Amino acid sequence: MWQWFHKLGSPRWFYQISGRVLPWLALASVVLIVSGAVWGLGFAPEDARQGNSFRIIYIHVPASFLALAGYYVMAVAGAVGMIWKMKLADMVMVAAAPLGAALTFIALFTGAVWGKPTWGTYWIWDARITSMLVLLFLYIGIIALSRSFSTRETSARACAILALVGTVNIPIIYKSVDWWYTLHQPATIKLTGAPSMHPDMFKPLLVMILGFYCFYALVLLLNTRTEILQRESRTTWVKQLAQSK
Amino acid sequence: MFQFENFDAFISMGGHGPYVWGAYGLSLTIMTWLALAPLRRQRVLLATLRQRIHAQDQKGGGQ
Numbered sequence: 001m002w003q004w005f006h007k008l009g010s011p012r013w014f015y016q017i018s019g020r021v022l023p024w025l026a027l028a029s030v031v032l033i034v035s036g037a038v039w040g041l042g043f044a045p046e047d048a049r050q051g052n053s054f055r056i057i058y059i060h061v062p063a064s065f066l067a068l069a070g071y072y073v074m075a076v077a078g079a080v081g082m083i084w085k086m087k088l089a090d091m092v093m094v095a096a097a098p099l100g101a102a103l104t105f106i107a108l109f110t111g112a113v114w115g116k117p118t119w120g121t122y123w124i125w126d127a128r129i130t131s132m133l134v135l136l137f138l139y140i141g142i143i144a145l146s147r148s149f150s151t152r153e154t155s156a157r158a159c160a161i162l163a164l165v166g167t168v169n170i171p172i173i174y175k176s177v178d179w180w181y182t183l184h185q186p187a188t189i190k191l192t193g194a195p196s197m198h199p200d201m202f203k204p205l206l207v208m209i210l211g212f213y214c215f216y217a218l219v220l221l222l223n224t225r226t227e228i229l230q231r232e233s234r235t236t237w238v239k240q241l242a243q244s245k
Numbered sequence: 246m247f248q249f250e251n252f253d254a255f256i257s258m259g260g261h262g263p264y265v266w267g268a269y270g271l272s273l274t275i276m277t278w279l280a281l282a283p284l285r286r287q288r289v290l291l292a293t294l295r296q297r298i299h300a301q302d303q304k305g306g307g308q
Contacts, residue, residue: 026280033276037269037273041255041265041269042247042248042249042255043246043247043248044248045248046248046259051258051259051260051261052258052259052261052262052265053258053261053264053265055258055261055265056264056265056268056269059268059269059272060268063272098279099279102275102276102279105275106271106272106275106276109268109271109272110268110272113264113267113268114264114268116264117260117261117264215276215280218280219279219280219283222280222283222284222287223283225283225287226283226286226287226290229287229290229291230290233290233294238294239294239298241291242291242292242294242295242298243295243298245291245295
């Protein structure tokens with residue numbers, strides 16, 4: 001177990017193993033997202049109240065899911081890096097921040113565009129939307145913080161602490177639609193109980209969510225690999241890799 | 246079954262076309278960029294490293 005843990009912490013080993021998974025993740029993401037998008041855009045039935053604008057759900061919900069799950073990935077990686085001084089975990093944390101920020105932006109943007117024909121406004125300071133905006137700022141804060149220290153260790157520690165403190169926001173986002181019943185509709189999918197959605201509408205959403213999970217894993221690996229190459233550029237194996245290309 | 250009578254209806258989405266296509270278009274553009282940006286950076290990193298090694302070698306058998 002400890003040997004495995006130690007191995008996993010080796011950037012070189014991680015680079016080699018992740019390289020084998022990448023093509024499959026890329027293939028799965030493209031197939032799932034393209035088929036989910038075509039299904040959602042053209043074949044899912046129109047919503048009785050919202051009309052066709054509801055088709056934005058197939059981007060909005062998966063992006064929001066991954067924006068939140070991605071925050072946990074970043075915070076857990078930060079904690080592991082801080083506690084066990086694992087270099088690779090710090091790299092994963094740094095790799096997760098821009099990806100999470102982009103997905104949070106997509107969630108906010110698609111929400112705004114969906115809001116206009118549905119609620120009559122692009123933006124409102126509703127609890128769910130405001131807490132998502134806070135999430136975006138947390139991600140941006142971590143990106144900025146990771147670039148503002150000259151030593152990697154101080155930078156990693158500061159980012160990990162901010163990421164961990166920021167996790168307070170996540171349950172607030174989840175529960176915001178129940179605690180403050182404002183404009184944003186309650187969750188469509190719950191872990192307990194059936195989704196409040198017709199199966200014909202729900203199936204493409206499930207495909208999209210799976211596709212977004214694969215996409216998240218793909219980009220997280222790509223970003224981590226970039227980080228590894230950058231930080232390990234003085235090691236022999238990276239030099240050999242550079243010369244072999 | 247395809248929900249629209251023809252291609253024009255599919256594009257206009259009953260008046261919601263700009264919103265739906267705008268949301269999908271921007272999101273997929275950002276996602277494509279997210280996947281391609283690290284690949285480009287890796288290529289640049291390795292190319293720079295290769296040049297540096299090459300320059301060191303020419304200086305006289307390393308060091």
